[in-house]
Amino acid sequence: VARTLPGERIIYFGDTARLPYGNKSRKTVTRLAVEALRFLEHFRIKAFVVACNSASALAMPVLAAEASVPVLGVVEAGARQAAAATRTKRVAVIGTRATVASRCYEQALAALAPGIEVASAACPLFVPLVEEGWTDHPVTARVAGEYLQPLRDFAPDTLILGCTHYPLLKGVIQTVMGDGVTLIDSGEAMALELQTRLADLECLAETGGGDHRYFVSDQAERFHDEARRFLGDAAPGSVSAVDQSDLPWFDRGAAFQEEQD
């Protein structure tokens, strides 16, 4: 988003005290996502991006109903890009257990372009493998071979990387699936979708961007180091920790915003 919309300012919240969301129930993921929305709404935001696939898969209806601004989910963005990319109308999806079980991509693709066939596979070890830094490790190749075998048999021409961590495994996944398969990075898809949406709403900023703010609920320092692996030079200069020890913790956003003003 920072690269695609250089005129915008991003306020980011990462719920590191309560992640991962991918193994949790719809009820719990929805509650946690609404709390994140409440926190970020203190910053006079003009749009709310759900950058986590599991939260997009499970919490979108409630978030859209509760939010005071437009809500964009990464699932819808990825599905739209996949629908545009596929020639053979065979799309594969990989994600966490929660994302795959929700069948959100199947529903989004059916709504966008009836007639697309979809196969999906949960890949629960991919996130821990990326967090271990084993993006190029033979174990990861082996795990990918096993998880993706049913999808190879399905023979799609497009595969949606339905989790924030999976783009770091693009190399391994492309090798297993073959060069003929287009990989859809739902983060990139989201950035384009956000650009279009803000332009439609006539509130896309051309200048004055940057000075992004990053908040996490635990381990700000470790987040800062790990962000380098995901973002390279675009990694945040500083990351603030938000205390969640009492409710409503998310109203701490107000104090952070005032400090800014």
Next chain:
Amino acid sequence: VARTLPGERIIYFGDTARLPYGNKSRKTVTRLAVEALRFLEHFRIKAFVVACNSASALAMPVLAAEASVPVLGVVEAGARQAAAATRTKRVAVIGTRATVASRCYEQALAALAPGIEVASAACPLFVPLVEEGWTDHPVTARVAGEYLQPLRDFAPDTLILGCTHYPLLKGVIQTVMGDGVTLIDSGEAMALELQTRLADLECLAETGGGDHRYFVSDQAERFHDEARRFLGDAAPGSVSAVDQSDLPWFDRGAAFQEEQD
């Protein structure tokens, strides 16, 4: 504990909405563990067992200060059994990143038996591999080979399985380490320690046990299914979900206890 102390009744809380603890900070793990203590204290407990190694490693001083009953940590129990088992005075420890970084086993062993040399290794992929059910999978053997290589070089005669999930990988770990190495299951060690402690306090129950109660903060049904893999026939008959959506959520323990009375 249920097997070793058949006269006792167990009240169990699993924080499935906020797990895993093994990658979180001391501050956050301590807060979550104290909330669990507050919840369980509503049940007129006579001892509080910290069955999670990461929580034992990071939260014990605060838990011991805050609790109204004796607090037993799984780290102390495992260290005591390892100190008794080692002949060569070379003990290896495996655990989560948080447990290993805390150096809690090194400190506990130094306090129990000066002169024991300790080597440790974090094995962050072991928990996700167990949760994926790959306890016998070639990938797991390969990961174990890589994680445990430095410990093989250290040549211990005793290895502490410093995480609740690792006993399910006993077979793989024993194969990598060799038959000459004694594996310490800190859960078993804890059961024996609890027996001794309750006997010392003259409150060990000989009869009237069972009718255990299980609470989790998310996905009660999935917990119930997974418990079968850990506990076999001793798996819980029923599991209750505890809502954490407002504070103090842990005072819900009072209502559950009254319902019982």
